[in-house]
Amino acid sequence: MSSRDLILARIRSAVAGAPQTDVEEARGYRTSPAPGEESGRVELFAERVRDYRAIVHVVPEEEVADTVARALSGRNAGRLVIPDGLPEEWLGAVPATLERLRDDPPLAAADLDAADGVITGCAAGIAETGTIVLSAGPGQGRRALTLVPDYHLCVVRADQVVPGVPEAISRLDPVRPLTWISGPSATSDIELNRVEGVHGPRTLEVVIAISGPR
Amino acid sequence: MSGSGTFLGMPSFPENAEKALQDSQLRFNLRKATHTIRGKRAAVVEELPDWQELRAAGKAIKDDALRNLDRYLLQAEEAITKAGGHVHWASDAAEANEIVTGLIRATGETRVMKVKSMATQEIGLNEALEREGITAYETDLAELIVQLGDDWPSHILVPAIHRNRSEIREIFTEHMAEWGRPAPEGLSDDPRTLADAARLHLRERFLSTKVGVSGANFLIAETGTLVVLESEGNGRMCLTLPETLISVVGIEKVLPTWRDLEVFLQLLPRSSTGERMNPYTSMWTGATEGQEFHLVLLDNGRTKVLADEIGRQALRCIRCSACLNVCPVYERVGGHAYGSVYPGPIGAILTPQLRGMASELDASLPYASSLCGACYDVCPVAIDIPEVLVHLRSKAPHAPAERLGLTAAGWVLDKPVRLERAQRLATRFRGLVPKRRLPGPGAAWTATRDVPAVPEESFRDWWQRTEEGGGR
Numbered sequence: 001m002s003s004r005d006l007i008l009a010r011i012r013s014a015v016a017g018a019p020q021t022d023v024e025e026a027r028g029y030r031t032s033p034a035p036g037e038e039s040g041r042v043e044l045f046a047e048r049v050r051d052y053r054a055i056v057h058v059v060p061e062e063e064v065a066d067t068v069a070r071a072l073s074g075r076n077a078g079r080l081v082i083p084d085g086l087p088e089e090w091l092g093a094v095p096a097t098l099e100r101l102r103d104d105p106p107l108a109a110a111d112l113d114a115a116d117g118v119i120t121g122c123a124a125g126i127a128e129t130g131t132i133v134l135s136a137g138p139g140q141g142r143r144a145l146t147l148v149p150d151y152h153l154c155v156v157r158a159d160q161v162v163p164g165v166p167e168a169i170s171r172l173d174p175v176r177p178l179t180w181i182s183g184p185s186a187t188s189d190i191e192l193n194r195v196e197g198v199h200g201p202r203t204l205e206v207v208i209a210i211s212g213p214r
Numbered sequence: 215m216s217g218s219g220t221f222l223g224m225p226s227f228p229e230n231a232e233k234a235l236q237d238s239q240l241r242f243n244l245r246k247a248t249h250t251i252r253g254k255r256a257a258v259v260e261e262l263p264d265w266q267e268l269r270a271a272g273k274a275i276k277d278d279a280l281r282n283l284d285r286y287l288l289q290a291e292e293a294i295t296k297a298g299g300h301v302h303w304a305s306d307a308a309e310a311n312e313i314v315t316g317l318i319r320a321t322g323e324t325r326v327m328k329v330k331s332m333a334t335q336e337i338g339l340n341e342a343l344e345r346e347g348i349t350a351y352e353t354d355l356a357e358l359i360v361q362l363g364d365d366w367p368s369h370i371l372v373p374a375i376h377r378n379r380s381e382i383r384e385i386f387t388e389h390m391a392e393w394g395r396p397a398p399e400g401l402s403d404d405p406r407t408l409a410d411a412a413r414l415h416l417r418e419r420f421l422s423t424k425v426g427v428s429g430a431n432f433l434i435a436e437t438g439t440l441v442v443l444e445s446e447g448n449g450r451m452c453l454t455l456p457e458t459l460i461s462v463v464g465i466e467k468v469l470p471t472w473r474d475l476e477v478f479l480q481l482l483p484r485s486s487t488g489e490r491m492n493p494y495t496s497m498w499t500g501a502t503e504g505q506e507f508h509l510v511l512l513d514n515g516r517t518k519v520l521a522d523e524i525g526r527q528a529l530r531c532i533r534c535s536a537c538l539n540v541c542p543v544y545e546r547v548g549g550h551a552y553g554s555v556y557p558g559p560i561g562a563i564l565t566p567q568l569r570g571m572a573s574e575l576d577a578s579l580p581y582a583s584s585l586c587g588a589c590y591d592v593c594p595v596a597i598d599i600p601e602v603l604v605h606l607r608s609k610a611p612h613a614p615a616e617r618l619g620l621t622a623a624g625w626v627l628d629k630p631v632r633l634e635r636a637q638r639l640a641t642r643f644r645g646l647v648p649k650r651r652l653p654g655p656g657a658a659w660t661a662t663r664d665v666p667a668v669p670e671e672s673f674r675d676w677w678q679r680t681e682e683g684g685g686r
C-alpha cells in the first residue's frame with residue numbers, strides 16, 4: 001500500500017461516523033462594513049499603515065508624480081527598479097538622471113540587492129488592517145522585486161482600498177502569487193523589542209492617490 | 215542541537231519544571247514576554263466586535279476540514295498538480311525526512327535555507343539532513359539564535375525568549391563565523407544592531423542558496439494555495455528566491471475553501487503576535503514564477519489523534535501560541551520542560567497524543583496544568599484544552615503518571631515556600647555545581663545542552679531586597 005493510500009485509509013477509519021459540521025451556518029461574522037464605516041475608509045487605511053511605522057502620503061491623483069519625485073530625492077535614490085506596466089505618469093516628475101532598472105530580462109538577485117529601491121502599484125489595500133496586497137500583476141512585478149531592495153515605494157489608488165479582510169479575499173485571485181504587506185519587515189525576537197527592517201525592505205513608503213475633488 | 219527533534223529520553227515534566235524554576239533569568243524573560251504579548255493580543259481582539267463569531271467560524275471550518283480530510287487532501291493534491299507542483303505523502307517522520315533528502319539530493323545541492331517550521335522540527339529534519347551531509351540554515355532571527363547557540367526553542371512564537379540581549383550578542387560573536395559571515399567587530403547588544411548583524415549574516419545566503427525548505431500555516435483544498443505568515447521577510451526570501459522549494463505540511467493544515475482565509479487571516483495574527491496583521495503573508499499555488507515546487511504532506515501520528523473523539527480537537531490548532539502566554543504553568547517553567555517542539559497547554563495535549571504516553575515525560579504532560587481554563591478562553595479555534603487534559607489523564611498509564619505527574623502543576627504553583635527553598639538551595643550550592651551541568655535528576659536533560667550558571671542571588675531574594683516585596 002502506498003503511503004498516500006495508507007494515510008487516506010487511516011483518515012477514513014478515524015472519522016467514520018463522526019458528525020458533519022454546517023460551516024455556512026457558522027459564518028456569523030462581518031463580511032461588509034457597517035453603515036457609516038465606508039466614508040472613513042481611506043483615512044483609516046492611512047492611519048493603520050502609519051501605525052506600522054511606514055511613511056504615508058495622502059494626495060490628489062495629479063500630485064502623485066511630485067510626491068514620488070520628492071520621496072526619491074529625499075532618499076537619494078538614483079537606481080530604481082521599475083516593474084512592467086507601471087503607469088508612466090507616476091514617474092512624470094523624476095529627474096532624467098534616475099537610472100531605471102527594468103526586469104526584462106529578469107534582474108539577478110545581486111542587481112536587485114544593489115538597487116536603491118523599487119516603486120510599484122498594488123492589487124488591493126485593506127483599511128482595517130493597514131495591509132497592501134501585491135499580486136505580481138502589471139506595475140507590481142514578480143515577488144523578488146519588492147523583497148530584495150531596501151526601500152519600497154508603493155502607490156495605492158483610493159478605489160483599491162477595501163474595508164476589511166473578507167472584501168479583500170473576495171476580490172483577489174488565489175491562482176496568482178500574492179504578497180500581503182503590513183508595514184516594513186520587523187522582528188520582536190530580542191527581548192520583545194520591535195525592530196523594523198530585518199530581511200525585507202527596511203523602509204516602506206506609501207502614496208495614497210485620491211481621485212476627483214477631495 | 216544534538217538530540218532528535220522530538221527530544222526523546224527526557225525526564226518527566228516535574229523534573230524539568232524543577233530545574234526551570236531555579237532559572238531566574240528564564241522566569242523573568244518569560245514573564246515579561248508572556249505578559250507583553252498577552253496585553254497586545256487583548257487590545258487587538260477587543261477591536262473586533264465580531265471576535266466570538268470569527269472564533270466560532272474558525273472552529274466550524276476546522277471541524278469540517280478534519281471530518282472530510284481525505285476528500286480535501288485529494289482536492290488539494292489535484293489543484294497543486296494541475297498548477298505544476300508535486301505532492302508527496304509521508305506517513306511518518308522517517309519517510310518525510312527520506313523524501314526531503316531525496317528531493318534535495320536530486321538538485322545536487324548540499325545547502326538549504328529554512329524558514330521556521332514546527333513540522334520540520336517535529337520530524338527532526340535538520341538532524342536527518344546533517345547525517346546525509348546536507349546543511350540546513352535556519353533564517354528566522356530566533357531560530358538563528360537557537361541554532362547558533364546549539365539550543366532548543368522554548369516558545370512557538372518567540373523561540374529564543376529564554377535568551378536576553380547580552381546572551382544573544384555573545385552567541386553571535388562566538389558562533390556566526392562557524393556558519394558563514396562573522397559578526398561585525400565590537401558588536402553591541404542593542405537590538406537594532408543585533409538585527410542588522412543578522413541581516414548581514416544571512417543576506418548573501420539568501421541570494422545564493424538554491425533550495426528552500428518551509429512549512430505552511432494553511433493549505434487551501436479548493437485552490438491548492440499554500441499560505442505562510444511571517445514578520446521578518448526571511449520567509450519571503452526562502453519561498454521566492456530559490457530555484458526549488460520544498461514545503462513540509464501537516465495534513466491538518468487544510469482549509470476547505472479560499473474564502474476560509476477571511477476568517478483565519480483575522481484570527482491568527484491577532485492571537486499570535488497581537489497585531490492587526492503580521493508584516494508579510496505569502497500565498498502561492500503550485501510551481502510559481504519558474505520555481506520547482508514540492509509539497510510533502512505529513513501524517514506522523516495525526517491520524518491517530520484524529521481517531522480520538524475528544525482528543526481530535528487538538529488538530530484544529532493553528533499554532534498561534536496564545537494559550538502559552540496565558541498559562542500560569544508555562545509562565546513559570548518555560549517551554550523546555552515540555553520536552554517537545556510543542557510547549558505549553560497545546561503541547562500538553564498534542565505531544566502525548568502524537569507520541570503516545572509510553573515515556574514518563576509524555577505520560578506526565580497531561581498533568582502539567584492546573585485546569586484553570588485560561589487557554590480555552592483565548593484559543594481562536596476554541597479547543598477545550600482542559601477537557602482534553604482530563605480525558606488524557608484517564609488514558610495515561612496510571613502508576614507512573616500518578617507518582618510523577620499528579621502533582622506536576624501543583625509542584626510549580628505551590629509557591630512560594632517550595633520555590634523559594636529550591637532557589638535558595640540552588641544558590642547556596644552554587645560552588646558545588648559543576649560548571650554549566652546540573653547534577654542529579656536534571657543531568658539527563660542537561661547532558662545535551664549547557665545550563666546557565668546559577669546566579670549568586672536568587673531572583674526572589676533579589677526581588678525582596680530591591681522591592682521590599684512591594685507590588686508583584
Ligand code: SF4
Nearest residue numbers: 531532534535537593
Ligand atoms: S491550542 Fe489554540 S491557543 Fe493554543 S496555539 Fe493552538 S490555536 Fe493557539
